[in-house]
Amino acid sequence: MGVERVEVREKVLSANDEIAAEVRTRLSGHGVFSVNLISSPGSGKTLLLERTIDLLKPSLRLAVVAGDVQTRNDAARLERHGIPVQAIETGGGCHLNARQVSESIASLDLAQIDLLFIENVGNLVCPASFDLGESLTVVLLSVTEGDDKALKYPAAFRRAAVLVLTKLDLEPHLDFSSRVAIDNALSINPELGVFLTSSYTGEGLEAWTAWLAEQASACKRGS
């Protein structure tokens, strides 16, 4: 039983990796920079995306693939910002996989996109194992979740290139130390870039969006 499970899991991951590689080739062929956003439920992925879209829309052509276990709530919120949004309902699945992303982006005109956000299912465990073909992964951690999360969910923080701390405006009301949270994250992944943000006050969003724009521009030049 145990062996059978491991074998199936390996087959699933290797099939996923093949599709992810295809997705990566398609996206980079069109010079699309893509970001896989992972976090706990309620860390503020959708609100950060809404703010980010408003700031970047004047200068970049954006699109979103938004995953959820159930409902199209996030997709509906993002669509109001006037960019193409593809919703994926996993129907119980605890992560997006490369096939879902591949099918989703088939409906997008990639030649008209500079920056694609892939909002993964709210989950700090499963999404860490699945390559979606993204340029890089960003992990969000809200200050309300506790500063030891990187130690408890190391795979997500190892996979990510960047950590976005969210809801910084709430820190004064909490027993939470950004310093400790960042130190813990860097102990898991010393290469991690870090942004401190509040989607509510706008703190840190300029640096975050400037970095995204720079990455997208570098990706376009390289394609």
Added chain:
Amino acid sequence: MGVERVEVREKVLSANDEIAAEVRTRLSGHGVFSVNLISSPGSGKTLLLERTIDLLKPSLRLAVVAGDVQTRNDAARLERHGIPVQAIETGGGCHLNARQVSESIASLDLAQIDLLFIENVGNLVCPASFDLGESLTVVLLSVTEGDDKALKYPAAFRRAAVLVLTKLDLEPHLDFSSRVAIDNALSINPELGVFLTSSYTGEGLEAWTAWLAEQASACKRGS
């Protein structure tokens, strides 16, 4: 491939259910009332448990099985409250299963326990599919996570008998409505009992612990 995965998943679930049934028989044979706590990472499971233990310890014999993907941080925090704590590290697994709980409680003297808490891995998706042999499941939702979480993660809210809203002290600083969150949860599961709590101020903890004590007492009478 798809069929093979479904078959393996069904075998895993049915093997789990058999062990869960054994766990349930063992626990109820000793009159132990057991609670499976599920929530997102950072919803406040461990702090709620710490407060709950302090309030109930004078009148009930308590124990905890604490699950985490990595680290024994939660178990270490709980041990300081002077009750038996068993830690389970899932090493990447996104939920506890019945076998892990079965092996954990083998080290506990069940005849000396009235109320057993099982703190599941922080995850709103996977734990909803795995019976651990508990008397009932409690889902936590912190006010910082957004009021539509029950709609997005319906399986967890369907499995639960009780919803504990946590971090109520932060609600004044948030665009969050407890009313909307509860209405959404009840639309998924009309039988759900609801407690509004703040582990920080102590709000609602008296009602929550009184309810637990009552359930434990009823369980003892029935054994």
